Amino acid sequence: MNILQRAAAPTPSFFKKLRLIGLILTTASGVLIGGDMTAGVVLEIVKHLASVFQYCFLSQPGFFQAVAKTILP
Numbered sequence: 001m002n003i004l005q006r007a008a009a010p011t012p013s014f015f016k017k018l019r020l021i022g023l024i025l026t027t028a029s030g031v032l033i034g035g036d037m038t039a040g041v042v043l044e045i046v047k048h049l050a051s052v053f054q055y056c057f058l059s060q061p062g063f064f065q066a067v068a069k070t071i072l073p
Contacts, residue, residue: 012070024052 001009028045 014070021052024049 028049031045032042
């Protein structure tokens, strides 16, 4: 597969989820650094991020096997 074919190929779902988690963490860190946050709001953000992590990685059976098939040749 050359570079042009790879660029035109669809993005695997694992990397879409990884991108989403990265965007969420970047947004949360920007809010924490840039804003005046209270402890309660920070706790709610952490709870939400934990639930997103749980949904993306732990609730889908066979997720890690699918990731291994995607990453490994």
